[in-house]
Amino acid sequence: MQSPNDDRQYRLLTLDNEMQVLLISDPQTPKAAASLDINIGSGDNPEGRGGLAHFLEHMLFLGTEKYPNPAEYEQFITEHGGNRNAYTSMEHTNYFFDVDAAYLPEALDRFAQFFISPRFDEALVDKEKNAVQSEYQMGLKSDSRRGLDVLQQAMNPEHPFSQFTVGSLETLADRPDSSIRDELLAFYDSQYSANIMRLVVLGEESLDELEAMVVPMFSPVPNKSFQHQSIDAPLFASGELPALLQIQPQATRRLLQVLFPLGDYRDDYQAKPMSYLGNLVGHEGEGSLLSQLKAEGLAESLAAGSGLGWRGGSLFSVSVTLTEQGVANYDRVVQLLFAYLEVVREAGPKEWLYDEQARVADLAFRFKERAEPINYVASLASSMHYFAPEDVLRGNYMMTDYQAQMLREVVAQLTPDNALVVLDDQSVSTDKVSPYYGVPYSLAPASAAQLAGWEASPGDVALALPEPNEFIVDNVALVDVDQEMVGNPQRVLNEPRKRIWFAQDDEFRIPKGALYVNFRSPLAGQSAEQAARASLYTAVIRDQVNEYTYPALLAGLNFSFYKHAQGISLRISGYTDKQFVLLKDILEDIAEGDFEAQRVENIRKDMIRGLENAVAKRPSSQVFDDLRESLLRGEWGEQALIDALRNTDQATLGNYAEAFWQSATAEALVYGNYELPATKELAKMLDMVVPEGAPPQLPLLQVTRLTEGEQALYPVTVQHDDSVLAWYLQGAGNSWDDRAATALTAQIMKSGFFQQLRTEQQLGYIVQAFSWPQFDVPGLVMLIQSPVADGASLASAMQAFMAGVEGDLDEAQFARHQRALVNEINRPQKNLWERAEFYWQSIAKKRFEFDGREQLAAAVEALTMESWSAYYQEHFLSEARSLQVVAPGKWGKLPAGEQTRYSSAADIKASHGYYQVQ
Template sequence: MSKNKKLKKSILTTSLIAALMSLSVEHTRLNLSKVNANDVIQSQDIASKEISQNHTWTVLPNKINKSPADNRDYQAIKLANGMTVLLVSDPKATRSLGVLALPIGSLDDPKDQQGLAHYLEHMVLMGSTKYPEPSGFSEFLNKHGGSHNASTASYRTNYYFEIDDSGLDEALDRLADAIASPLLDPSNADKERNAVNAELTLARSRDGMRMAQVSSETINPNHPASQFFGGNLETLRDKPGSQLQSTLVEFYQKFYSSNYMVGVIYSPRPVTELAKLANETFGRIQDKSATVPIIKEPIVRKEDKGVIINYVPVQPLKQLQIEFRLPDTHIDTKSLAFLEKNETYISYLIGNSSQGSLAQTLKSQGLIESIYAGASLEQNRNAGIFSINIDLTDKGLKSRDKIIAAVFNYLNLIKTQGIEQSYFDEVKRVLNIDYEFPTLTRDMDYVSGLAENMLIRPIEHVVDADNAISTFNKDAILSRLSDMTIDNARIWFISPEEPHTKTAYFMQAPYQVNAISDEQKAKWRTLEKEWHFSLPQLNPYLADDFSIHYDASQIIAKPARIENSELANLSQDTSLATAAIKVFSMPSKAFIEKPNADITLTLRSPLPKAQLSPEQKMNNQILFALSDYLAGLALDELSYQASVAGIDFSSYYNNGLVISANGYTQHLLELMMSLTKQYATFIPTEQQFNQAKVWYLDQLLTADKVKPFELALQPLQTVSRVPYFEREARRIALEKLSIKDLIDYRDSLFKEKQFELLSVGNLTKTQIANFIHQFNQSLPDGIAKQGESFEADFGRRIVFDKPRQIQLTREGTTTDSALAAVYLPIQTLTSNAQNRSDIESSNSHNEATTKLLNEIIQPWFYDKLRSQEQLGYALFTLPFSLGEQWGIGFLIQSNIKQPAQLLTYFNAFYDEASSKLEKLDDSTFKQYQSGLLAQLNEPSQTLNEEANQFKADFFRGRYDFNAKETLITSVENLTRNDVVAFFNQTVLGQNRFAILSELSGTEQDTPEFTQDSNWSKVENVSTLQSTLTIEQQ
């Protein structure tokens, strides 16, 4: 079953192409109570009066629409320079955030310097008049536990950061100065041109970016969206009549103007204080009275519609996409047309999986894996896009004509019979429930989303734009559907075997485009008549009971066990008193007033009486993946209905079957019981079983087609999965498996298991007890009994207990090379309980050390290898765990150097970093330490996040649930000498376990791997595992 799609996102989804047409540069890191609405208005009025007393800015009269459950204060002001700034005061915020955005992007690139907007985004952050150091912003943020990012899309550019509130003033000052007075130093030009080039080279392994370029080459060539949007060394250079540096400065001077810029400042401080801060920082950006260029050219001409685009993906995708360009959607911050949600309505019906629908019928016939639709209305400034995206099975790949006919048949059914008030009311209800009980996030995604909405929506709707919905407009929906014809469609055929006659510029993406012939259209119209669909049924699981079962007096710090005797008493099921059950629950600490819960159920396997053979272990791994996939097919309709109703399910294996659910509690346990029962009883057909096998092979192939740096990381991520089997071995084993094997294995998941459950949120002990009673009754043999015979299996773990230096190499198939290196302190193996406790304490200390070390050296690594040496775009340091041991990792993807050369740069950096660490003063060290502690102490932003902090302990059988507090204590106790000693001993010393994972790219003729006798070359991960110590957890 894996994980069902969350429908509230699904019905609001943007198309694959639209979602991936922005470029971002990651600079730092990989990685509620109801209030009375009248009280909110009154508090906003008071705040408005207070801040309007200062005449250097104007308080906008627009009231920001927000959920009654959102107790944050929002106030929009306009500075004297014309910039609109949204101030958000959140007393619960532990960190502050800032955003600046402008409505200029790649659509505005000059033809002779394509990618200039993206290049300028890079250059702006490379030092300013007041803060000239190129890496000064990122280093300042890191010291205060922060990070930042920037991105360039077709129609806008965004800059944003997060930081501990104590650093907010200077962070805003730094960002404002970068925008108001960037150095745009020519000495940084080649560095950033190379960075942009490396970023776009990296994008060659992302199908969304590749398809975006193909799209650019198949639309109206006179529309600015047809240009190369990202930039590279060829497009960004001096040319006759166009000097890059002078054009860059001209572009900045023309477009970086405060009058149409927007900003967001998010902080626990009151809006009165934030207004002054906005004026002191953003207020000094110059107003140049700039205007957004008007695009008059249509995005597509007649000859650009009614076409088939054959595209060869880098991933083993099998997809069909039907897109319609929407010429009547323009960016207009005064328009309220978005409130009608017409595209959302159509998307909702297309993706609906109820009996007889398009989605359910195509899935039941084994033609598709999934179907969803969505719109992006603003991406091209004067036109939007509506896209229907279909993941095909092998059978469906051979039946694309039938599927296309089915889609147009269904669109016609919606047009003639499906534009109904009842469906609109259901969509409205889903959106309203989400509005009444929002997930209140406090991160960079949230504030950058606010800024984005400020550029395209009326200011009063920047918070509720996704959920606000007006009245049913049948004529508008009909008009949109009437435009969804074959003649207006651009149909993408996506698979590895597509015919192609062209290669997309720089992305190296094979494709071709041809007009849909009259014969093809006639064939589809004939095939349309063979399909008969039903419109969706209304969803019976939408919540209408939002009762809260706890109050603040019942909050506890961590999950507490519900004893078997209490479960038996509450459920009136005496058998539970002696059952192998471990149940833990707690009301939410952070979301006590939300009618939601997060529940995790695991059927823990006992320790095996006899070890399985390697072949049996491998078969079981494959069979679980197959059974989980097939359960997803069997449970599709119910899972979809749950998703619409705000309930998400996922299933996976962790020393036993794990089923998790989160959402509104009214129907949560009822749906979880239904899904679990069906999981335990589904019987696949031979066709479905073969479909599952093809799916599994596709997953194996997909794992080989990821980005180069992800390929380099794979051995490090999989070495601690015990046992690990190579992909080729699993391919061979897959062929021998039968339906009987699968059913026998699936049945074994529910036999003789220990039942363990963790509940966080709005579920009472009685509700949990009754659920367990029903679950016990549903199993043929019931839950296993307690006793000496049952000892739960918590898996086996790798122990890195001897100093070694391991090298794994692989030749890649794309231009870029990659190198990943991880260094671990060794650990002594012991089974003694006291020593085991000492080991856990040591592991926590090492986790704390590596996380703090990473905060310190990450910007150094980025500045040295990316900014100075220009080795690549994707490069990171990261705290890394192998098994339960923590070390430090270094990672880079490069389009100019081979792995052996990259290791030379790594080693040089290690020496330099050691020297800088030795010179680090205690005051600076304390800043980094405080920043990390601020991150660790940050309250959970969602109920799921709150529950997740306890799940690692839950799965390991550590029922004191103290991993987080132990880590925080370990960070508090760290000294500068601890961090310096760890780096010197683990990275530079000899008493360590080190792994190099090297991937050679094709840019150079000959692979160059590290040639050093100190490194022992190992063929693959399974071979490495066979040489390591393994112990039972």
């Protein structure tokens, strides 16, 4: 069964080799896509070979008997406008790609060979182990990976999920009695079987044409009639629960998790007991567990639901982000959780609550919108393992089987004696260290006193089940379309302090819309203090309105309120039926301007902690943040923002908010299933926060302007052994021609850059070259994070690659790259939200003709190989405008050359001119 809003055609096949295949015909799609999901993952690693399934995923990209060149697949996909990737989870390995629609047959043939005749070239096996090692080392400071490493030590060693997942040079090393290549072959030959594969192919061809294409390509995939063994071992050994697991994180992370091993309910997807329960425990409205935790100053956020699943069981998880007080009183947090679960147990299953969820899910399926083809096929391929054929498209949305007894059984298992309580904080006491990530931790049975405290009455607290959700849509009628109001938005209100743009949607025709408001002010980003206070203010407002915006979110109404470079944006999107009810409530809260002192303090501290945790981010991300700060006026480093937040209290924040709104102007877009009178209603509501009078002068956005031939170097400190180099090359100017030439350069570079520096030279796991315009000022970036090479070596490798780009390019390849880029620029918006975002960005840039895509595409098409080559030679080689941001890692070595060295992003901005942009 497919959504009434989905006009694609589907066909489900089972090939002679028992591979199940879903074909999707979409004649209008600009991109074709395919995904193959095999029900084999890290949980299937042979004992003692942690990471083997993940390593196998890497190796399948590196050449087949039919296409032996390891660069061939990557090159073909990139030259024809596509992307490719894969992931390995505990139970699945999923391979996927997209490509310009006309090239699906050739791409699919290359893809099919992964599962028919991979080469496992011995030299590449040795090289690619280094890539796995790089990925492993990259995660050494990742608290999510560190947490999993510790959790696996708490698991029953007989359970397959207790194995190391990523892999390393140690776990993938050759052994006297067995080479890793032999074990790869054995693993592939025994477990990569067609009967446990699910394939999804989406293309512009008819279903008959897709079937004629796919069947001969994938029928040769061998069927070994693989059968999974049942997992009889419990996730936690008998007698191990209840227990307290304490973890010392790398970052200043205050996290409490309570984990409950349950049965496997994935076959009960029509009932979805875990979804029902997760919705109750994770609710954020009045009377919720989170509401009480916030009232007591113990928590900032909460999430609940089923995450980990395996053949025979699942793990229900409740995760709470704690305040400092919450860490000190984590037993109280656990007590309140069990008190809330007792409320749920005593109330019993509520069919009306189940029906609310079912109704929202049904509406979501009924008005399901198009996703990116590559994401759509990857999701479907995984889902096919769990849903009946007739439910493949709808399974995730089904709640058609209310089973009260099943719901009672599930909640009955959420008790203290079946809980693993996990506390992440730097203050915890530890006595062990995890084997792969070196994480300090301790694991001990919960004491009798702890259990008694968790089970004790929480006192007089107002815990309750959610009230009926008033935001669930009642009216899904489509408004009449006025042909004068379709097409590009029109400015229907133009006052000194308020402008409103309006357009009706006549293409997607769903009862939804986008209502965006940009509140601009000169007080948003001219100093670190302004930036910090604007961010804190928006966080406080989001927290203040959360109890009533959360039910709206559940009902399909999305709300966001956030700081940007020139002010604050408010966005409401989703079903149009109740949007103005929600908007009125939010604007009234904003206009009232009252803040609770304790909540301001808790949020302020949480923001400071988040900024301090930047040191635990991936090194490449930290360096990239430094690059961004160097280029953009209004971007500030973590320490400057921390200092500003430390000097902000409730009174300071109140004064800032008052001054902001006194200086604010509003520009709005109303696009979708609306009628024109909605803009008048919006204008009246905006009067609650936007004053009358002449608007203040708004400063323009500014981007650092590098000079011709400049070689700038900015060394940064990152606490990590890996070196990182982000090499930014700015275009020669800010014209459409500059933007086109720079974007095309990035398109031409990205495949070869990855292949040469990642696959061949094995410089690191993160190896990327990409276009990176800042407020449309063109630029490109080469980025490598390396555990094996210093900054000077990375710069030399990048420079050598740049010098060879033209020599590796012929006219035919140039034409393919040019066409791929033009196709991507001109790609039609696939849903209402992409269209709204395009309109909104065009308005922000004052491109009121809404022709930016056409301008850029025309400039790309006008380039010849000769004219592009001349631009490349002059502006990216001989007279490059260059900025290298480098973290030297354990080597302490910087790129060589006569460069101007800067000590901070502020120095770079202070010593340069800038582009002024709208």
